[in-house]
Amino acid sequence: MTPLRQRHLTTAILLTLSCTIAIAKTPVATGTGGAVATISEEASRAALTILNRGGNAVDAAVAAAATLGVTDPFSCGVGGGGFMVLYLAKDKRVITIDHRETAPMSFQPAVFLDNGKEMDFETVVASGMSVGVPGTVRGWHEALQRYGTMSFRDVLAPAIGVADKGFTVSENFTHLVDQNTAKFSRFPATAALYLRNGKAIRAGTLLRNPDLARTYQTLARGGVKAFYQGPLARAIVDAVNRPATAPGMTVRGGAMTLADLANYEARIRQPVHSTYRGYDLYGMPLPSSGGVAVFEALNILEGWDLKSLPRDRAEHLYLEASRLAFADRNAYLADPEYVDAPIAGLLSKGYAAQRRALVDETRAASGPVAAGDPYPFQQDASVPLRPAAVKLQQEGAHTTHLTVSDKDGNIVSYTFTIESWGGSGIVVPGHGFLLNNEMTDFDFTGPQPNVPEAGKRPRSSMAPTIALKDGKPAFSIGSPGGATIITTVLQTIVNYVDLGMRMDQAVDAPRLSERNGTATDIEPGFATGAQAGTLARYGQRWSDAPEEIGAANALVFNPDGTVTAVSEGHRHGIGSALVQKSAH
Template sequence: MRRLFIAVCTGSLLAFACAHDKAASSPASSSPVPTPPLTPQATGQGGAASTVDVRATAAAIEILKGGGNAVDAAVAAAGVLGVTDPYSCGIGGGGFMLIYLADEKRVVAIDHRETAPRAMSREFFYEGGAPIPMMEVLTSGLSAGVPGMVRGWEVALQRYGTRGLSEVLQPGIRVAERGFEVDQFFVDQTTRNVDRFKLFSSTARVYLPGGKPTPVGGIFTNPDMAKTYRLVAEGGSRAFYQGEIARAIVDTLTNPPMAPDASRKVRLGVMQLADLEDYEARVREPVKTTYRGYTVYGVGAPTSGGLAVSLALNLLEGYEPASMSRVDFLHRYLESSRLAFADRTAYVGDPEYVDVPVDGLLSKAYAIERRKAIDPARAAPREVPAGNPFAFQVDPSPAPRMAATVPAVMGSAALAAAELDTPDRETTHIVTSDKAGNVVSYTCTIEFEGGDGIVVPGYGFLLNNELTDFDVPKSPTAPHANIPEPGKRPRSSISPTLVFKDGAPVLALGSPGGSTIITTVLQTLVNHLDFGMPLLEAVAAPRVSQRNSADGASQAEPEFLASPEAAALKEKGHVFGNAGPVAGMNAIGAVTAIRFNPDGTVTVVAEPKRRGGGSAMVVEGAAK
């Protein structure tokens, strides 16, 4: 069994492996950051980390080895991912971080979701009384929310970390300056976005050198990104939200850097300097439920992930997997997901703007009532209506006026399931733990693959298009919990999750994947907790995702479609579509997770194949 290189090598902050250290004898500024071997699972102690990218995971481990805690390590990993996985996350976006503080034995959530500019309103998404076509909004200044990433990092580090931005951003600076070797997945992502990236001179300059993607094995550098990280490292969040970077962001959105030969015009944004200067991250209480003796924590609104996962688990808790076949339990998993999505779509929005019935959605009594809608023998043939969680609120109060009318407009949103809730929506997930027992489950994003497609000129980072996460009903006067409003945070599906048993952490996990994040986390929990699969097997297993689409169908990976379970489920009326409407993408989610073992060790895992495979490491232990 191969010993983890980080346990036996010393050197710089990113001293990846002894062999690589010897090979990299040229000056740091001229040699690319070496790529250590990928390992999807590791078991050991002293701390752990897992991400989609081996350099990001190694950065987290080096921070842990240097005495940093799990929060420091998570931010360091995110900083590197902003360079190596820039189409999924970066400082032009935001995220949700779930933290277990071991010394206080409590869980906190940091919401650094993007916000709509103050000048934004639903009218901007309509033209001639009809919703603007989604693809026109997707790649535009109009779709960008105020980035929350840097403020979220700073809040996390100041409140719960032990290091500052000046230290944890150093790995990202190094990778951006020295570059890294491009793999096939990076090339595929770039290739899918060539037409969008060519519209903007600043984006083409960074991601299409010579007019085309950097080839496999080529070295990709981003010196402008290194410059931006240095400014933030030296000046903190103020350097991002005020001054030259803020001015550049506003100018980019209100006056996009169009290429001279751009094939079309793009819609302008309305962000102002005051929107950036006034941005605030929120420290929120997590949502939680219990499931077969476990306590499950997630992040609440404005992300729907924690609430939807909790509701689906509450529904599933009424069934005993040992007393039925796997097919029968999978049937109930799919139908529970269907009901949870109906409620999630109807009722979850920014809690500062709408009355989200959190207590009702989490109520065990509500789950008992809602479970009656599940036919144990047949799948629902089409989209199902939302339930009435307001009747189960701890302190019942009249439902908001929109509550009675929301179900009538479900499924009619121009930017909802029919067009954008597909697995190609990009995000990334990070899990870290440290020797003191602190744990972080962290999902960050710029929304669609490549965000809005616009790089801020001279600063090297892509901006998000998170405002496409708002719902835009066909009628501009239709009510909805998730309509665009000034300063509002769009609903998300991000689902960082922590699982405890008898007060001690058992599991940390999360995933990217748009709205399939929710079902990916849920299915991984079912695989591990109900079916007893080892964690890596639970993560690698073929996936199926039911999200209450209008036609009633579930999306499934090819391996699931070919399984006996799929055939048996079809006999129960389930209809499946092949996940992967975009060429080259046939996977749902990309999980990273940590299991806390009874002997005091941890087992950390990453996807072994999806998205080219992820990277799992421990401070002291063995990789598999």
């Protein structure tokens, strides 16, 4: 593309975005052509703008992701990393792009120990120590370079427009800032952006982020190198190692180097694959545990005809299958470049049958269950160590997921994050984006597969998923939510495939998250309802602190050739689903 044509295209995209007629935000849309579902109206419109300008699903996904970095900065952005699952229609194959953050080369297994004791988790979060080498920009570059049709200049144009002109702060945005006021107030650059007189920016405020607009413009001009080398890279390293803090505040710095940034690589990986009731499921492989854990639980559930069971029995079995899968997930899974995990065994139907036999169909397990032994099911001639059971590691629940398809049938299911709400709390001064706290996804003590090591990617729970049926796309699904991502994706698939719900009903249904703990996490209001009472008869126990679980987005490819985009109907302030041509 010539520079002149590129400038004209970029200008056209900005004009298209600014002239888009505002309509009511809707979480469900059906039509033809391309489709998008995100948690943000601006992000969904950015994707649709790119699709309407002739871009494909990859181009549109990056445009949406960049815009989410403006409108939903506390859950994602260029200061973090993620996992992208792509269906390439022409080749009829699925591929994944791993751009998870990596540990700086200074890391070692005892990095989060102080005199032999684990450091306080929240203290580590709000520090330079928690920041991993960001992978998002490298991931976007790989996606566009290999599978897209547009440049950074084109796809970043909508996000630049939103960051420059501003967007209206929602009640949910204000609520998230309010939750993180103490963390944000430690860092002047963060406080200047999101606090007013020490308090959360008010709903209804027009929020501009000219620093982030300039950062995106830097990437539009200089490409991926502009992030990982030069002045921007230096600003990131300085922010990590010597965080600028408010008077009287002290936080620990990290030990990231310019070489850590310059040497960062994304990974193109084959997806994990499994089958479930006639569907071919493709998900994210390690270092994300999401695909393996979801598919293992589905393999366990496949042994029961859930459709024929009362709903309470089916949901009880879902909870117990999830418990077993999490026991294995915690014991075995970590970065595959550091740990040889028994994936074939864990995804074996025979192993699932062995695990299924442990489930009491009428009574919940009394507490955490032990990991199984998948090695006999993967024809492994070695004699590996069998791990001991481990406690559930605390994991940030604040991520975002988007999904996009185009008129040619390409699909992107993409989950990316900066970890906790607001990540480390550190905005890179002068550049307008928050840095992740992804290193707290490591286990602080060992021996465990997921201990910190130099260059290692911490285990994730992100589970972007694409399902095919009879060789054709059937649906995509994914969610934020830390370790609850796994249960959200699993429960939504069970709701849709087994319980016969429409996808919007499957997404909106009350979420139950059993992760091999002493109690199942639930959402506000659930514990006092009839559904909870029925499940309690099985011995299911509920957490004492209900909170919203996940913010899923999905696409369904209908038999008549239309596509239905589905976002949240009530969580996270309601999501945004758009299609190129609405069905009438």
